[in-house]
Amino acid sequence: MKGFCVALGLFDCVHKGHRKVLEEAVSIAEGNDLTAAAVTFxxxxxxxxxxTQIYNLSTRKLLMQSVGIKEIFAYRFDEKLKKVAAIDxxxxxxxxxxxxxVFGCDYSCxxxxxxxxxxxxxxNEIGVKSTIVPVLMIDGEKISSSRISKLLLDGNINAANAMLGQPFFISGTVIHGREVGRKMGFPTANVSYDGFTPKFGVYKTITCFDGKIYxxxxxxxxxxxxxxxxxxxxNTLIGFDGDLYGKVLSxxxxxxxxxxxxxxxxxxxxLQIQKDMEDAKC
Structure with a gap:
C-alpha cells in the first residue's frame, strides 16, 4: 500500500493559505509515489x-479534492480527542x-x-518527514479564516475573495417562494440554503447550473x-427565461x-432593480 503525504490543518474554508499547504502536499506526494491526503474536522x-463555518464538510472536501487531495481524514473533536497530545x-x-x-508555521497540534x-x-522523533509552509500574506495582512469571515459579514466581497483565492460561493436548491419578483416583472429563484451567509444586501453574482453560467x-x-x-x-439571472424549480444552483x-x-x-x-441589473452586467 502506498503511504501518505498528509496536509495538517483545520482547512475550515480552504482559503489561499490553506491551498498553499495542500498544493505542497500534493507536489511532495507526486514526487515520492505517495498519496496526497489531508486532515480536517x-x-x-x-x-x-x-x-465560524464558512463551508460545510462536503464542500470543503470538494475544494480539497480540486487541488489534488485524494484521501481526507475527517475527525470528530470529541472529549477523547481533546486530551490527545500532538505526538500521539x-x-x-x-x-x-x-x-x-506538511503544515503551516502557525499550525497548532x-x-x-x-x-x-x-x-x-x-x-523527526517518530521517523516521519515534515515540511513547514510559510504564512501567506496579502497586503501585509495574514490570510486567516476569521479575517475572511469578518470581511464577508462586512460585505467586503472583493477582499474576502482575494484571501479565498476564488469567489465565495453558496449552493442550494430552487424552491417555491412568494413570487413577488415575478409579479413585478423580475422573476427570481428562491434558494434553499442554511449555511453561512455574508452581510444582508444585494450582490453581483455568477450562477452556475447544468453546465451553464449566468x-x-x-x-x-x-x-x-x-x-x-x-x-x-x-437569485435573478440575466438573460434566463425558464423553469428553475428543483435545480441546484452554485x-x-x-x-x-x-x-x-x-x-x-x-x-x-x-427602477432600483433595473439599475442593479445594469450594474451586475459590468
Whole structure:
C-alpha cells in the first residue's frame, strides 16, 4: 500500500493559505509515489473549536479534492480527542501510513498545542518527514479564516475573495417562494440554503447550473418594502427565461452592490432593480 503525504490543518474554508499547504502536499506526494491526503474536522467540531463555518464538510472536501487531495481524514473533536497530545495524534496518522507531514508555521497540534518547529521536531522523533509552509500574506495582512469571515459579514466581497483565492460561493436548491419578483416583472429563484451567509444586501453574482453560467443579482435578507422580515436568498439571472424549480444552483459572489432598502413605492423599487441589473452586467 502506498503511504501518505498528509496536509495538517483545520482547512475550515480552504482559503489561499490553506491551498498553499495542500498544493505542497500534493507536489511532495507526486514526487515520492505517495498519496496526497489531508486532515480536517467535521462540521460539529468546528463549532466546538469556536470556528465560524464558512463551508460545510462536503464542500470543503470538494475544494480539497480540486487541488489534488485524494484521501481526507475527517475527525470528530470529541472529549477523547481533546486530551490527545500532538505526538500521539501524529503517531496515529503514522500508523495509518503517513510518511510525510506538511503544515503551516502557525499550525497548532494536540492538547499541548505544539506549533511549527515543535511539530517538526516530533515528526523527526517518530521517523516521519515534515515540511513547514510559510504564512501567506496579502497586503501585509495574514490570510486567516476569521479575517475572511469578518470581511464577508462586512460585505467586503472583493477582499474576502482575494484571501479565498476564488469567489465565495453558496449552493442550494430552487424552491417555491412568494413570487413577488415575478409579479413585478423580475422573476427570481428562491434558494434553499442554511449555511453561512455574508452581510444582508444585494450582490453581483455568477450562477452556475447544468453546465451553464449566468450573470445576475442575489438578494440576501429580508424584503423591507413588502414588510417581510424572514430572511431569504433570491437569485435573478440575466438573460434566463425558464423553469428553475428543483435545480441546484452554485452562486459565486463577485461584488456587493448595495444594502437592503425600504422603498416608498413599487415604481422606485423597480427602477432600483433595473439599475442593479445594469450594474451586475459590468
Amino acid at each position: 467535521d462540521d460539529e467540531s468546528l463549532g466546538l473549536l469556536h470556528k 495524534f501524529l503517531k496515529e496518522l503514522a500508523r495509518k501510513g503517513a510518511k510525510h507531514f 494536540g492538547s499541548d498545542r505544539k506549533t511549527g518547529k515543535q511539530v517538526a521536531k516530533i515528526c 450573470a445576475g443579482l442575489t438578494n440576501i435578507g429580508s424584503k423591507p418594502t413588502f414588510g417581510i422580515e424572514a430572511p431569504s436568498i433570491e 452562486i459565486k459572489f463577485i461584488g456587493f452592490l448595495r444594502p437592503l432598502i425600504k422603498f416608498d413605492s413599487m415604481d422606485k423599487l423597480k
